Amino acid sequence: EIVLTQSPATLSLSPGERATLSCRASQSVNSYLAWYQQKPGQAPRLLIYDASNRATGIPARFSGSGSGTDFTLTISSLEPEDFAVYYCQQRSNWPAITFGQGTRLEIK
Amino acid sequence: EVQLVESGGGLVQPGGSLRLSCAASGFTFSSYEMNWVRQAPGKGLEWVSYINTSGRTIYYADSVKGRFTISRDNAKNSLYLQMNSLRAEDTAVYYCARHQGHTPWMDVWGKGTTVIVSS
Numbered sequence: 001e002i003v004l005t006q007s008p009a010t011l012s013l014s015p016g017e018r019a020t021l022s023c024r025a026s027q028s029v030n031s032y033l034a035w036y037q038q039k040p041g042q043a044p045r046l047l048i049y050d051a052s053n054r055a056t057g058i059p060a061r062f063s064g065s066g067s068g069t070d071f072t073l074t075i076s077s078l079e080p081e082d083f084a085v086y087y088c089q090q091r092s093n094w095p096a097i098t099f100g101q102g103t104r105l106e107i108k
Numbered sequence: 109e110v111q112l113v114e115s116g117g118g119l120v121q122p123g124g125s126l127r128l129s130c131a132a133s134g135f136t137f138s139s140y141e142m143n144w145v146r147q148a149p150g151k152g153l154e155w156v157s158y159i160n161t162s163g164r165t166i167y168y169a170d171s172v173k174g175r176f177t178i179s180r181d182n183a184k185n186s187l188y189l190q191m192n193s194l195r196a197e198d199t200a201v202y203y204c205a206r207h208q209g210h211t212p213w214m215d216v217w218g219k220g221t222t223v224i225v226s227s
Contacts, residue, residue, distance in 0.1 A: 034213045036153075043203055043217035044153065055208070055215060087153055091212040095167035099153040 002026055004088050004100035012108040019075040021103045023088035028068045032092040035064055035073045038102075039084045047086075048073065075105075083107050110134040110216050112204050117221030124194050124225070130187040130204030130218055138182035141207040143214060144189050146200035146223075156202070157189065158212075172198075194225045 003026040013019055023033065031051040036044035046055040048064035051071060061076040075082055088100040116128040128144070144156040157178040158167040166178055177190040187204050201220040208215035 036214075043205075043219055044214070045217070046208065046213055046215045049208065049211070049213040055213075089153075089213075094212055095158055097155045097212055099155070101152045 001096060002029060002090055002093055002098055004090055004098055006086075006088060006100035006103045008103060009101075010104045010106060012106050013078055014108045015078050015080055017078050019073075019078055019082070019105060021073040021086055021105070023066075023071040023073070023100050025069045025071075025090060025092075029090040029092035031067045032090055033064075033066070033071050034089045034091070035062075036087045036089065037082075037084050038087065044087065078105075080107075112206065112216055112218035114202060114204055114218045114221035117202065117223045119224045119226065120194055121227050122195060122225055125190070125192045126194065126223060128189040128191065128202055128204075128221055128223070130189075132185045132187070132206075135206075135216075137180075137185040141210070141212075142180065142187045143205045143207070143212075144178060144187075145203045145205050145214070145217075146198075147203070147220075148197075148200045151200075154200075159187070191223070194223075196225050199223060199225050 005024045007022045033051045035048040038044045047058050052064045063074045065072050085102045085104050087102050091097050111133045113131045141160050143158050159178045163180050175193045179188045203220045204218045205214035206216040
C-alpha cells in the first residue's frame with residue numbers, strides 16, 4: 001500500500017496569506033496525485049488532478065506541483081472560504097487508491 | 109444539475125446488513141465509472157469500492173472484501189452497496205463519487221449517508 005503523509009497536520013494562517021501544504025508518498029506515484037478540499041458537513045471537492053491540473057471551476061489561486069514522492073498544494077492568497085481540510089489522493093497503483101490523513105487549514 | 113444522492117444509511121447492530129443506494133441525475137450515468145468512499149467520524153477518507161460502466165469490473169478495499177457488494181442499475185441511474193457482516197469499524201459517512209472521465213479522480217460526490225454499527 002502506498003502511504004501518503006500530509007504536513008503539517010494543522011496550518012494556521014490569515015486571509016490574504018499564502019498557504020503551502022505538503023503531501024509525501026511512501027514510493028513514487030509519478031504525477032498520479034490529486035488534491036481535494038472538504039468543508040465541515042460537506043463532501044470533498046476535487047481541486048487538482050495529475051499533480052498540477054486544476055479541476056473545472058477551481059480558482060486560479062489554487063495550484064499544485066510535484067512529482068515522484070513530493071507534492072505541494074499552494075493557495076496564493078487565502079480567501080475566507082478556503083479554510084477547510086485538504087486531502088491528497090494517489091492512483092498510481094490503481095485500484096488500491098489511498099488518501100492522505102489531511103491538513104486542516106484554520107484561520108489564525 | 110449534476111447530482112448524486114445517497115440513501116439507506118442508519119443504525120444497525122454488529123453482524124447486520126444494510127443496502128446503500130446512490131441516485132444519479134444530470135449526467136449520463138451509464139457512461140461513468142463509480143466508487144464508494146467512506147469517512148469514519150473525525151477521520152480521513154477511505155476508498156471502499158469501484159465499479160466500471162458495465163458493472164463487469166469491480167474492486168474492493170481489503171477491509172470490506174467478502175462482506176460488501178457493489179452493483180449498479182444503469183436503467184435506473186443508480187449505484188448500490190450491499191453491506192453484510194457489519195462491524196463497528198464500518199461506522200462512517202458513505203459517499204458515492206463519480207470518476208472524472210476514465211481516470212480515478214473523483215469529480216462529483218454525493219452528500220453522503222451515515223452508517224452507524226452499534227449494539
